[in-house]
Amino acid sequence: MIAIGRLTVNELVRRRVVWVLAALSIVSVGLVGWGLERLVTLARADGADELQIRIGVSQILILIAFMFSFVLAMTAAFVGAPAIGGDLESGVALAVLARPLRRADLVLGRWLGCACVVVAYTLLSGLLAIGVAILVSGFGPPHPVLALGFLAGQALVLLTLTLALGTVLPSIAAGAIAVVGFGLGWMAGVMAGVAAAFGVGLLGQAAEASRWVLPSDGLWRGVIYGLEPPLLVLLAAGEAPRLAEANPFYAAAPPAPLFVIWSVVWIGLVLGLAAWRFDRRDL
């Protein structure tokens, strides 16, 4: 498993995936820093108070994080889908699996290698973006590590789904399903918020259930919570707590510990299922 994991990281480095991601991070963080600096400077020139600026910066960070989470989902799909599916399609897997290697080791090793790259990319890019935001605005999110942890968790969920699908489906189909799943999960999260705001019980329950089926959106709520200032939560709770739930970029609380545990279990279950199914597949 370690040999496969090492090979996977090596592959992502040699095939320039890591370098492309690093270059894109630097460019996007540079643009974020420049944009934030201009907005903060203009807001201060217009006489906005520091509280308004702080809330504004947090909302922009959340929007950037949302776009970043989409980029991460795509990255997870592009990296995870061919990890096994591509090797099966090209025939590379035949020579590898003819060795005394458990097929589960191939699945877990590939996942481990991809996960290292995806998590490293998430943490480095996220920390860089937050650091730049603090540098140019003077304000930072209250729980940056929590936010990045949930962001990485969301990426891992999508990586796991893509890689697992790649053991039974062509890699293009696996990647497409994962990206669509990510979008549907996010939409279900929005619908859950709207249902909560307007008291539509059945819709809310269905949308909530979807978060347990694919925990990506539930983890996304943790990213929001980690980035928004506590004052915003207090204000929303005092004014119109139910209506605030309809805002897809607002979270009154982080995901429950049980949900976080379920997300970890979900990753293990999906990987285990993929390994079991792959073990029974004729190559």
Added chain:
Amino acid sequence: MTASVSTPAIELDSIFKSYGRTVALDGLSLVVGRGELVGLLGPNGAGKTTTIKLLLGLARPSSGTGRVLGAPLGDRGTRARIGYLPELFRYQPWLRAREVLRFHSELAGLPLADRSRAIDEALARVGLADRANDVVSGLSKGMQQRLGLGVALLGDPELVLLDEPTSALDPIGRMDVRAIVRSARDRGATVVLNSHLLSEVEQVCDRVVVLHRGRSVASGRLDEVVGVGGVRLRVTDLEPARRQALAEFGPIVVDGDWLMIQPLDRDRIPEVVAAVVAAGGRIHAVEPGRGSLEARFVELITQETPASSQATAALTTPGAPPTASGRP
């Protein structure tokens, strides 16, 4: 699991394998002894590659049993003692040739101390020592196939399974591969060479097994499968009346100056020559020969299934070791 070397390298008993409604193997039984160099012959779709995949645990039989190096089919530990060259010979295109071998030496579980030596040996064996640091994608197809052969022979495995090992090679490359395959056999390895190139099998293998529609339709030494041998002689000054004296050796076919006697045991050729001279004939040429493998192969695979069974029976030498059989 390490089994006694007294067990055959490969034993397959009534193996059936289907992919959906497609039957790939239809009751295949096969025994390959230790140290044999066996060619699996057959047209496309005969079940050759499926057989190899079953031996490696890459696919599972629908029914039937089998053992490889004394262990049940699919045994993971046994795969450390098997070398395999897949038909597609695809390796990570971004790795260097040496790195491919290093990766496989790790997967094969070669002791750390032996890996560098084994890799150097494998590179030298397949003629890639000077291309060891080239990335796979930069190697020609033929070189990639050589690399695959090096991967298969890495660490001197007990059983080597080669699926179309010369499909991308030029004539010199094919000659090299034949020498490599023979040397693997000479050091005691069992080699199964899967091919539809009859000449290749003819030149290198001790024994052939002809597969058709997932079954063994013929098996044995090449001479047994092709048929008994014969002789062609160019003879002059031999009167037709005296030619009849040669009839005791077998059926005679006359074509101008050429006489062909077939079937004929090769050991009797000197007797034939002596008989021709005694009958007053002058001999200008003697060509020991046998039937064509290609002709026999075409004959076997174009026969209907019931006839194939008869062919198998006819081709199995009575009293010979049970090297292979058709459907039980």
